[in-house]
Amino acid sequence: MLFKPTKLVIPLILSLLSHQTQAIEIEKIQLPDMGDSSGTLISPAQEKELGDAFFRSLHSRIKINQDAEIQQYIQSIGKQLVANSDSPSNPFHFFVVLDNQINAFAGPGGYIGVNSGLFLLTEAESELASVMAHEVAHVTQRHLYRAFEAASKLSIPTAVATLAAILLGTQSPALGQAALIAIQAGSVQFQIDFTRDNEKEADRVGMQTLAQSNYNPRSMPVFFERLQQSSRYYGQGIPEFLRTHPVSASRISDTRGRSNKYPYKQYPDSQGYLLSRAKLRVMTSSDKKKALIYFKAREHQGTVEQQAIARYGIGLVYMETQKFLEAEKIFQQLTRQYPNQPQYAYAVTKTALESQLYDKALGLFKKALDHFPTNNAIKIEYISTLLKAKKPRKAKTILQSLNDQMKKLPLYFELLAQTYANLKLPAESHRYLAEYYYASGQTKAAILQINLAKKADGINFYLLAILDDRLRFFQYDENQRKKNQ
Numbered sequence: 001m002l003f004k005p006t007k008l009v010i011p012l013i014l015s016l017l018s019h020q021t022q023a024i025e026i027e028k029i030q031l032p033d034m035g036d037s038s039g040t041l042i043s044p045a046q047e048k049e050l051g052d053a054f055f056r057s058l059h060s061r062i063k064i065n066q067d068a069e070i071q072q073y074i075q076s077i078g079k080q081l082v083a084n085s086d087s088p089s090n091p092f093h094f095f096v097v098l099d100n101q102i103n104a105f106a107g108p109g110g111y112i113g114v115n116s117g118l119f120l121l122t123e124a125e126s127e128l129a130s131v132m133a134h135e136v137a138h139v140t141q142r143h144l145y146r147a148f149e150a151a152s153k154l155s156i157p158t159a160v161a162t163l164a165a166i167l168l169g170t171q172s173p174a175l176g177q178a179a180l181i182a183i184q185a186g187s188v189q190f191q192i193d194f195t196r197d198n199e200k201e202a203d204r205v206g207m208q209t210l211a212q213s214n215y216n217p218r219s220m221p222v223f224f225e226r227l228q229q230s231s232r233y234y235g236q237g238i239p240e241f242l243r244t245h246p247v248s249a250s251r252i253s254d255t256r257g258r259s260n261k262y263p264y265k266q267y268p269d270s271q272g273y274l275l276s277r278a279k280l281r282v283m284t285s286s287d288k289k290k291a292l293i294y295f296k297a298r299e300h301q302g303t304v305e306q307q308a309i310a311r312y313g314i315g316l317v318y319m320e321t322q323k324f325l326e327a328e329k330i331f332q333q334l335t336r337q338y339p340n341q342p343q344y345a346y347a348v349t350k351t352a353l354e355s356q357l358y359d360k361a362l363g364l365f366k367k368a369l370d371h372f373p374t375n376n377a378i379k380i381e382y383i384s385t386l387l388k389a390k391k392p393r394k395a396k397t398i399l400q401s402l403n404d405q406m407k408k409l410p411l412y413f414e415l416l417a418q419t420y421a422n423l424k425l426p427a428e429s430h431r432y433l434a435e436y437y438y439a440s441g442q443t444k445a446a447i448l449q450i451n452l453a454k455k456a457d458g459i460n461f462y463l464l465a466i467l468d469d470r471l472r473f474f475q476y477d478e479n480q481r482k483k484n485q
Helices: 044-059 068-083 116-121 125-140 143-150 156-171 173-184 188-212 219-231 240-244 249-259 271-284 288-296 304-320 324-337 342-354 358-371 376-388 392-399 410-422 426-439 443-454 461-483
Strands: 093-097 104-106 111-115
Touching: 044 111, 044 426, 068 093, 068 125, 068 271, 068 376, 093 116, 104 125, 111 116, 111 125, 116 125, 116 271, 125 143, 125 188, 125 219, 143 188, 188 219, 188 249, 219 249, 271 288, 271 304, 271 342, 288 304, 304 324, 304 342, 324 342, 342 358, 342 376, 358 376, 376 392, 376 410, 392 410, 410 426, 426 443, 426 461, 443 461
Parallel strands: 093 111
Antiparallel strands: 104 111
16 A cells, blocks of 8 residues: 555645647746755755665565566656656656555656556556646655755754654554644644645646646546545545545636637557556456456447457456466467557567476567667567576676666566576675665565675685775664664
8 A cells, every 4th residue: 555644744745636739828836935945954965865876675565567668657657747847857756656545646756657557546647647736846846845844944864764764654644644743843833734736736737747748638627526526425434545635626626727728639548558557457357257357348349449459458467367368369469459659579488488488488579679760668678588598698688778767666676686596696696686685675685685696716815805885874764763763
């Protein structure tokens, strides 16, 4: 489960809802000059450090998606939104949390998470984009750091401790709240009012970004209404996310009024959105039979493209339940029907890999990568197949070609560790396994792997210097974490 924020953490988890070239000139939102005193509270380097620590901590407490296709898709939407925001040079990292709770959040350093539950609640790509645009606005307007400042000029160590307390609250709400009271002890009501202003500003700025990114501005009030309607069925179990970020009639009215200023047009969903939603539905379903029934009911409904999405979902269920021949037949048909859709080519090759037909999988992955040379999801699975086929040198070459966003995933370091193990370089293997554990929020395990690397045979002076430097860094990080507990 993601955060269960109390009122005290409202200023820290700045969440909720927040592409078309405008045919008419719409006046840009002129924000008041706040002086951005938050810029003196935290430097860009400190912000990055805090954001990276935040993301590592999440990995150790919640289930963050590691599927390269889903990651590639969510990052592509985020990249488009950021490019059309008022701070296009800001660093951002978007990711999906595999949790059925309806939630989305903006963390420090531009880390923005969207729960699979919220993703699946959307009925159009622009609705998903509206949530993400809202969260981007929280970051670009520096709401998180203004809230820190308003809550008593929190220092970086205190901010880290506060984030840790929030994460502790996911396991024990009472302990988490006690830690927050000890840390913040400020005016709760002021913080709540401050965040309400943030939400209003993020709605407005987010809609502007949404429209400039060629997504439907009307999707924001539409999705707000769906959230409002869905909340009626929760009773006492309504997600804390909706309690702390109520979707009021005035909020819906305000966003609808703004969206109506934009000219009406059709905004078709991308295949990436439809296929990612289908894949997430299968990935997060605890009952694959129900998932199969869901897609079977849609196999002969709607447009040809919608029927293809349903067949794709059926194929994914078959693959998950190890009915590989049935899955392969569906994916091959889809690949012939849509030869330029990488998800179908990926699914065919993945089926061969899951069937442990490594030689066949290698041929299919090479063919797929020749057709889609920049597709990182195909590269990731090709690397896995090469390692299983005992071809580590080729795997290492392809690993080096992954983009920077993929290199943020713990999976990247895990594959590097496997590659060096296959190359009979144990020191390097332990080194990258340490990076895997650190990226996963397991600093103690990272320290253990560094010590194992230092004891490995064949270590040279250059690598020993790197290991010593990382060991000092990991030990400092672990000591700081203990101080803030």
